[in-house]
Amino acid sequence: MxxxxxxxxxxxxxxxxxxxxxxxxxxxxxxxxxxxxxxxxxxxxxxxxxxxxxxxxxxxxxxxxxxxxxxxxxxxxxxxxxxxxxxxxxxxxxxxxxxxxxxxxxxxxxxxxxxxxxxxxxxxxxxxxxxxxxxxxxxxxxxxxxxxxxxxxxxxxxxxxxxxxxxxxxxxxxxxxxxxxxxxxxxxVDLGTFAPGAGRAAARARLGLPADAFVPLYAGRIQPLKGPDVMVRAIAELLAAAPYLRGRTIVPVVGGNSGAGPRGEAWELARELGVADVLRHCPPVPQAELAQWYRAADVLLVPSRSESFGLVALEAQACGTPVLASAVGGLPTAVRDRVTGMLVRGNDPVEYARWLRWFAEHPEEAALMGRAAVRHARTMSWxxxxxxxxxxxxxxxxxxxxxxxxxxxxxxxxxxxxxxxxxxxxxxxxxxxxxxxx
Incomplete structure (x- = not known):
């Protein structure tokens, strides 16, 4: 190879x-x-x-x-x-x-x-x-x-x-x-590493996240193609439409800059839109620790403009976390729309915000998606x-x-x-x- x-x-x-x-x-x-x-x-x-x-x-x-x-x-x-x-x-x-x-x-x-x-x-x-x-x-x-x-x-x-x-x-x-x-x-997907484990509460306790927080997770490199700007705008739209969520929303961004140059545009945009306080930047972590972040999240956000497959979507589902992703490339294969997550057509932050609010307000339905996600991921082993x-x-x-x-x-x-x-x-x-x- x-x-x-x-x-x-x-x-x-x-x-x-x-x-x-x-x-x-x-x-x-x-x-x-x-x-x-x-x-x-x-x-x-x-x-x-x-x-x-x-x-x-x-x-x-x-x-x-x-x-x-x-x-x-x-x-x-x-x-x-x-x-x-x-x-x-x-x-x-x-x-x-x-x-x-x-x-x-x-x-x-x-x-x-x-x-x-x-x-x-x-x-x-x-x-x-x-x-x-x-x-x-x-x-x-x-x-x-x-x-x-x-x-x-x-x-x-x-x-x-x-x-x-x-x-x-x-x-x-x-x-x-x-x-x-x-x-x-x-x-x-590595089903030994990525699995529900001890569950969300245990993962949050380990990572220092409040048990009652609403946690949309972004995991991946910070580059325009991955849509970090869409993520930031969607969070701003969510908090504008549902201001009661600001006090309990935490958005971990687990990943580093792509390539050799700096990628500070997403953070500057977050400051401009007044949502920098809910974003939490975390450096890239080994696979076992990444699994903890997946388990701790309510939903994984994958707003990519192009994606050959989207392994992070499959990894999150294996941990029991549903996915909110763009309907591009391989993501419709990785995510079963309306079953293990939601697929969004286009890059409209308002549409992403609408579904983020749905995940925040419908935890029981989201939990059902998470269980379906585990079953789906288990059909795709290495x-x-x-x-x-x-x-x-x-x-x-x-x-x-x-x-x-x-x-x-x-x-x-x-x-x-x-x-x-x-x-x-x-x-x-x-x-x-x-x-x-x-």
Whole structure:
């Protein structure tokens, strides 16, 4: 498995680490439990970690020298794809296949799969064209380089794994991916960590929250695409419509800034709207502690403008907490509307506020949703996700690659490898992803 821009060992909710990091860790562990040995390659950032780090029995995280030994913003990562790929190809160990995560890893995967003459399986996690169609006002669109790179990976990979039917449709319609090469594998949830446990009262006592508070929870990175501004405006609308709730409403915001730069817009907006006093900023926490926050909450708020799946929604439901989420991307799969939570179409804070008030005023119905949410989440385990992923692996390996040199995908990937070797051999030139993308 490849993850160029973020390590599976990074804390979700910080920097560029999020649901994809959870996905890689949990899927790798579940695959190993079914007899698959997994090496997870990422970039060495100079952290105090060994070059080989055992994540779980059968799962090793391996750090490659590619670029400076320090954290870099994701925007600088394209320049490191080819050095990462060439460092990867120096590994002598033969692999059965490459599974890349995110488009940068997909580009590295094209080169590695061609060099090793093995199949490439790719999971996009997010897609630039989908994100750009749902940008918040003032947000920066994904660059054309990424769009072109995603098109290449979609055309080259032997199999594409989509989280939902909605994502599979986007791959076909926006990127021309062949339906015969696109498989749907629903992510799972760690049912050992995320479970109702001792219940809401115990969780609140542990976290220092009042037993009678109304607690809508926001858990995730602070970035425009996740809709923190919608959350803040919805809370302002709620307290304006139901002022009696101000004295008992606490909104924990568990997560860090996305990327390298500051994201203070949500906090400034909260001050402008007069609701900063009800928001409580909490840094990203390990999974076991995050489960406590889920258990303590009345409802999880997920107002994302785009979401490939929304693992936090599934984690909260596994803890018995209903979800109020936007009806975008994979969230309609993760949340059963009107059964385990409520789905909102659009980004109208007034609509979110209306449903927040409903959760505050109908605790008995909300509790029924919470119990239904637990049952729903238990149908989506990582073991089931790994079993389905293993089916995809076996299918692509049955196809084999004896004629890969004549296939469109194989030719494209080998062209990328040849270009990298050519550029590397020129005096004074270094191979770049921009050059390989033409």
């Amino acid at each position: 490849l993850s160029v821009h973020t390590s599976p060992l990074h804390q979700p909710g910080t920097g560029d680490a999020g649901g994809m990091n959870v996905y890689m860790v949990q899927l790798s562990r579940a695959l190993a439990e079914q007899g698959v040995e997994v090496d997870l390659f990422t970039r060495c950032r100079g952290e105090a970690r060994p070059l080989r780090d055992t994540l779980a029995p059968g799962v090793t995280v391996r750090h490659l020298e590619a670029g400076p030994r320090r954290p870099l913003p994701k925007e600088d990562m394209p320049s490191l794809v080819v050095p990462f790929s060439l460092a990867l190809l120096k590994e002598e160990r033969p692999y059965d296949l490459v599974h890349s995560h995110y488009w940068l890893s997909g580009q590295a995967g094209r080169i590695a799969a061609a060099g090793w003459r093995i199949p490439l399986v790719h999971t996009a996690h997010t897609l630039a064209r989908v994100k750009n169609a749902a940008l918040a006002e003032g947000d920066v669109p994904e660059p054309e380089l990424r769009v072109r790179g995603e098109h290449q990976v979609a055309g080259s990979a032997d199999r594409l794994i989509a989280n939902t039917a909605d994502e599979a449709r986007a791959l076909r319609e926006l990127y021309g991916a062949g339906a015969e090469r696109t498989e749907i594998v629903r992510p799972g 073991r089931a996700a790994a079993t389905r992923t293993l089916e995809v692996y076996r299918d692509v390996l049955r196809d084999g690659r004896p004629d890969a040199r004549t296939s469109e995908a194989g030719a494209a990937a080998r062209s990328c490898l040849a270009g990298a070797s050519l550029l590397e051999g020129r005096e004074g030139r270094k191979p770049t992803l921009t050059a390989l993308l033409g």
